[in-house]
Amino acid sequence: xxxxxxxxxxxxxxxxxxxxxxxxxxxxxxxxxxxxxxxxxxxxxxxxxxxxxxxxxxxxxxxxxxxxxxxxxxxxxxxxxxxxxxxxxxxxxxxxxxxxxxxxxxxxxxxxxxxxxxxxxxxxxxxxxxxxxxxxxxxxxxxxxxxxxxxxxxxxxxxxxxxxxxxxxxxxxxxxxxxxxxxxxxxxxxxxxxxxxx
Amino acid sequence: xxxxxxxxxxxxxxxxxxxxxxxxxxxxxxxxxxxxxxxxxxxxxxxxxxxxxxxxxxxxxxxxxxxxxxxxxxxxxxxxxxxxxxxxxxxxxxxxxxxxxxxxxxxxxxxxxxxxxxxxxxxxxxxxxxxxxxxxxxxxxxxxxxxxxxxxxxxxxxxxxxxxxxxxxxxxxxxxxxxxxxxxxxxxxxxxxxxxxx
DNA sequence: CGAAAATTTGACATGACTCAACTGGAGTGG
DNA sequence: CCACTCCAGTTGAGTCATGTCAAATTTTCG
Numbered sequence: 001x002x003x004x005x006x007x008x009x010x011x012x013x014x015x016x017x018x019x020x021x022x023x024x025x026x027x028x029x030x031x032x033x034x035x036x037x038x039x040x041x042x043x044x045x046x047x048x049x050x051x052x053x054x055x056x057x058x059x060x061x062x063x064x065x066x067x068x069x070x071x072x073x074x075x076x077x078x079x080x081x082x083x084x085x086x087x088x089x090x091x092x093x094x095x096x097x098x099x100x101x102x103x104x105x106x107x108x109x110x111x112x113x114x115x116x117x118x119x120x121x122x123x124x125x126x127x128x129x130x131x132x133x134x135x136x137x138x139x140x141x142x143x144x145x146x147x148x149x150x151x152x153x154x155x156x157x158x159x160x161x162x163x164x165x166x167x168x169x170x171x172x173x174x175x176x177x178x179x180x181x182x183x184x185x186x187x188x189x190x191x192x193x194x195x196x197x198x
Numbered sequence: 199x200x201x202x203x204x205x206x207x208x209x210x211x212x213x214x215x216x217x218x219x220x221x222x223x224x225x226x227x228x229x230x231x232x233x234x235x236x237x238x239x240x241x242x243x244x245x246x247x248x249x250x251x252x253x254x255x256x257x258x259x260x261x262x263x264x265x266x267x268x269x270x271x272x273x274x275x276x277x278x279x280x281x282x283x284x285x286x287x288x289x290x291x292x293x294x295x296x297x298x299x300x301x302x303x304x305x306x307x308x309x310x311x312x313x314x315x316x317x318x319x320x321x322x323x324x325x326x327x328x329x330x331x332x333x334x335x336x337x338x339x340x341x342x343x344x345x346x347x348x349x350x351x352x353x354x355x356x357x358x359x360x361x362x363x364x365x366x367x368x369x370x371x372x373x374x375x376x377x378x379x380x381x382x383x384x385x386x387x388x389x390x391x392x393x394x395x396x
Numbered sequence: 397c398g399a400a401a402a403t404t405t406g407a408c409a410t411g412a413c414t415c416a417a418c419t420g421g422a423g424t425g426g
Numbered sequence: 427c428c429a430c431t432c433c434a435g436t437t438g439a440g441t442c443a444t445g446t447c448a449a450a451t452t453t454t455c456g
Binding site for chain 4: 168169170180181183184185187188
């Protein structure tokens with residue numbers, strides 16, 4: 001499935017030849033989901049890795065109290081999968097739900113493994129992408145420890161303004177690890193113009 | 199530098215030939231540091247990626263209030279580096295300090311890049327290792343949101359009992375994102391036999 | 397032995413949560 | 427076009443987990 005967004009994405013970190021690029025893209029096929037539909041449910045095996053072409057998803061897990069914790073949001077140009085489940089064919093820890101009507105390009109494990117074997121550069125691409133994701137997650141973990149809820153909320157709005165406008169406060173709260181009620185109180189503090197200390 | 203621990207580590211995810219294995223190991227050289235010495239200081243460029251052969255390190259960053267947040271501990275069989283700084287030769291966000299007299303095998307960027315180019319399998323190895331680290335970090339992030347401080351402390355002791363015995367409570371607290379005083383209070387609660395709820 | 401660091405303890409402060417009530421907008425069916 | 431429902435969002439009172447600060451005590455280590 002040729003798709004300009006995917007091609008540009010793949011070329012971002014590795015200089016594939018046109019033939020290699022086509023061989024990659026041909027392993028993907030399109031998939032549509034409606035708002036609120038699940039691409040994956042906790043406990044099932046993740047059979048697909050997906051590249052988001054249109055729409056938006058949340059990846060979350062449910063803890064013993066029934067609280068949903070959002071690991072991340074994936075809009076256009078992002079990947080969605082439970083890495084561990086996809087690679088080892090084990091039950092997923094994550095659920096993946098569409099927050100809008102969405103379109104993906106998905107690839108199955110056999111096709112992905114074939115790409116790894118056939119096209120030098122695919123390993124490099126995913127190594128680099130995984131490293132970048134890891135670095136971002138490391139920073140997020142540290143920020144969770146050193147920032148207050150208000151700082152994290154402000155930072156999220158500043159870092160992802162377009163994404164934030166597409167999400168409800170409930171979801172943003174769940175991503176930041178705070179309650180929706182408290183987000184509401186933070187918003188009021190911000191709106192009523194109180195300067196944050198520091 | 200041939201070293202049984204490193205060889206076993208490299209073979210864990212990829213079946214290198216003896217020649218490939220030797221070529222990998224030869225790019226590493228030994229390095230010793232004393233307790234409390236820094237391998238890397240925030241702001242400097244990380245010139246080395248290190249594999250810990252003996253001893254223990256903490257990787258941490260300092261926030262605007264001067265608090266040190268431990269990202270992770272690295273004992274034998276772990277890697278230490280500021281990934282971003284090492285690969286892009288930019289100032290590091292992390293500091294790396296030896297908590298004991300330690301020995302590493304280190305590799306510079308030029309040698310690492312050479313390995314990526316010369317030995318098919320090295321990309322795969324680091325892709326897989328990075329993925330596993332990412333999955334572990336994802337789980338840790340979610341646990342930070344859904345577990346209380348006491349639960350996180352208990353979980354850390356249960357998951358890394360040997361490591362925990364080598365660390366002070368100050369460092370464990372900094373890893374868990376809580377204060378050393380509160381760790382002390384948790385320890386008392388545990389010691390006085392109070393069952394944790396849930 | 398002596399200094400520095402780690403740990404413990406207690407009083408007090410506060411950030412964030414819980415719960416419950418209320419408001420308002422978006423979609424849906426009649 | 428209205429009535430109705432369903433969520434998201436807001437608000438407030440009360441509570442709890444965890445932090446802060448300061449002092450006392452123990453351990454580590456030169």
